[in-house]
Amino acid sequence: MGKRSIAAMTAALVTGSLLTGLSGTSANADTPADARSARSDRLSGVDLDTVTIPQLQARMARGSLTSSALTRAYLRRIEKVDPKIHAVLRTSPTALREAAASDKRHRSGRTLGPLDGIPVLLKDNVNTRDMPTTAGSLALAGKPPGTDAALVTRLREAGAVILGKTNLSEWANFRAAKPTSGWSAVGGQTNNPYVLDRNPCGSSSGSAAALAASLAQVAIGTETDGSIVCPAGMNGVVGHKPSLGVVSRSGVVPISAEQDTAGPMARNVTDTALTLSVLSEDKDGSRDAARDGLGGGLHGDLRDGLRGKRIGLWRLPSLGPDVDALMTRTAEKLRKAGAVVVEVTPPYQARLAELEFPALLSEFHRDIDAYLATREGPRNLAELIEFNRAHPQEQSCFAGQELFEQALAAPPTTDPEYRAMRAELKDLSQRSLDETLSTHRLDAIAAPTNPPAWTTDCARGDNDVIPSSTPAAVAGYPSLSVPAGSVGELPVGLLLMSGNHRDAKLLELGASVEDRLNAWRAPHYLPTVDTAGTGR
Template identity: 80%
Template sequence: MSKRSIATLIAALVVGSLVTGVPDPQAEAAESRADGSPPPAGASSGLGVDLDTVTIPQLQRRMAHGSLTSSALTNAYLGRIKAVDPKINAVLRTDPTALRQAAASDARHRRGDTLGPLDGIPVLLKDNINTRDMPTTVGSLALAGSPPATDAPLVTTLRNAGAVILGKTNLSEWANFRSTKPTSGWSAVGGQTNNPFVLDRNPCGSSAGSGAALAASLSQVAIGTETDGSIVCPAGMNGVVGHKPSLGLVSPSGVAPISAEQDTAGPMARNVIDTALTLAVLSKNKTTRPGDHSSLTNDATRPGNLRGKRIGLWRLPSLGTDVDAVMSRTAEKLRTAGAEVVEVTPPYQERVSELEFPALLSEFHRDINAYLGTRKGPQNLAELIEFNRTHPAEQTCFAGQELFEQALVALPTTDPKYQAMRAELKDLSRRSIDETMTKHRLDAIAAPTNPPAWTTNCARGDNDVIPSSTPAAVAGYPSLSVPAGTVNELPIGLLLMAGDHQDAKLLSLGAAVEHRLDAWRAPRYLPTIGPDTTR
């Protein structure tokens, strides 16, 4: 993705946010809802904006005009965390310097010397991303002591862009790569994160805290990480947007790893606009400032902009008839908007699934040893396994660490058998997307991101066999989840994927799809909706 393409994309998205169906926060603050219902949980009359729906361009416009400060915005989010997070347990800790960071941004805004679209915008980080001034635990008590010596480069990039680092989010311990029967959203450090829509349901994936926090409007954006599904599944299951970038677009350094061949950090937000703006910063590309869009227009975010687009729908009936019905309604909406939707089944999926897990075991052993060597605590995987055996608090939800034990004896990455396995994986996963897109002349492949959220159950573990994320994850290609609808109060996402480094085009298409589906909804924090029918 070139600097020009991302800058053009950002400008187009900003224009689109101002001319299409994005709510005007001033109007929302001044008027009651048409149905007479109270304003949503994110509304803050003191700010004059609705935290549930306001976008970064709208916030920046207000800060530029002096009708909003980063300090007030940051205070509002800190207040939301204090008031709402006890229900969902998504935020591990807040940064004690957040208000100082916001004050520095306010000074830049007063001088007219802002650093870009994230200047003054509160951001939450998944707790496997190194921060020098806060613990980075990966959810494990083994790393709950001293913070890392330095920030991850992506954190440095966010700081240099003026973002307010608001705090750290809970995650599935060791990014869900510890037990064969894990419970997503649980860590020994943070306990269990709940799905804001229905509190006894699971938030999915290792970026569980990031997805749940955004659904509850506890930050404007969040950063997640993914090896296979851990950005997009929490986005889908919590009814927000998540983008897994092309491999290498965001620096992986300083992020606790599973596999250098698949790991990437990526942005999550409540809308595509904020997701794209955050990616532009994370990818270190020059971005367009909020006011620098007047000469650039693009139909990518306007009504009718899907006309002529070709989207391949991979239905995945294994996720159930209710999810398939959401996909049918989605396809009809896209066709009504002028898109051509064709049914597809990407090839080679069985072989990719067969090869991925043993390759990840080898890569995890190599990469986690390298990471642990930079931290205080266990210095290698064998020592980490022993730590878990001797600390009962690490076993309070599930006791197993079978994946650690299997990784310890996996083929080394220097073994020709491993190297052949990874080469075949890369080839088949890329061909599965490239050949499907070429054969059907597609702009993107679409699939359901997730089933309805299952009940959280430590004894049983997850019900997370969700194949849609795998092709792009293994290929290193971009994927994007946007809200598509609900099944019995539980959000379902639509996963879009495209070719290598087609992030800008995918985000542009995603903005158009998001606008047409109009499926975002605020959570209601229901305690339960009855028996789990997903198993």
């Protein structure tokens, strides 16, 4: 996918599609206005829970809002709300200076694109020159890397305000056999904003929880398999895992170059798409096209966006009867909007599950050694294992580092057996999606992103066998989670998958699905819920 297709998609989203119905632009019909106001900080009539980037840019263009005021509002909200959820590790000391520079550009009419002046949080495995980048580990908690990740350079060049860094599952959940998502030795435990004793899912847990709590306009997550889309689903926000290679992984703490990607997360598809237009690697002037698309304002609607679209529903009943019932209701809503929904089961899933983990072990050893060589602290995986053994704080939630130890003993990526394994993985994962899409003439495959959030328990670890993310993650194809509804108080996402480098088309479809489902709602920060009462 080139940036011309991204630009066309973003222009369509912001100038031709999104006046009414988008979950991020209109209040939830079930929520009184005074209750919404009590939950959110308001700024010159702006509701941080529901406002979109195009709406913010329109206000900044008129002079009725400044980036400085918006950034201060988010910083105040972090100070007020984050103690409940522990999603933000640190705020940037330069955020207000960056906002002031954006205000100057807005006054002179020389803005840099759709993210100019927009506050963005970064997952703390993305290198920043002026803040620590820890991957949640004390081993990296010292001196900052000194250089920005390539994606951070793009954000800065686009005028985005780097607001701070979010907590994550330590080492992106690739350390222990039974980890607890959202926990790191640096940041402690991130809580799910909907029910605080429930898990936020990993590993972009802090990014998703921060967005659910309206602590930034957008956030950056990373995924190897499920770590953008599962937190998005479980925290009731939108997360896009791009096609492999669309967003640079340079300067991002790795698991596997064969599957890793960073991607945008937001409270609505429009903001997600606009962020991708900035992050995308291709260079052909599309940032200007996306910026120009803002000039037309919001008009039109999405009433016909699903008409004639063919969607394959992969039910995954293993996620429980409440989720399956939600998928039945979701399919009916899509059909009423004119979509054709057929039930599918992508093939080869058992073999993918058998092969993926051993391949990742070899790739992690190779890639983490290369990354650690660029940082102060442990210089390779063997030294990192010794560091964890010597530091009790690294064992305060769970002591295990079984994946590290297995990766250290795994065959090198030059081994013929490993190469055959990765080749089979690529072939079967791509065929799994390509054959399903082709056989049923589908625009996308849909599946539940997640079950209702489980209780967080360091002794037990996660309860997270969630197969829906694997085909697209292993294939390097795009996936997008949008809110589908809830089981009791706990959000469930709908995961949409499509063919290689069809990110733009997937986001367009996702905007129409989001509009039809209209499932977003703000969290209530409940301390707990009765597990018998989570279904509805």
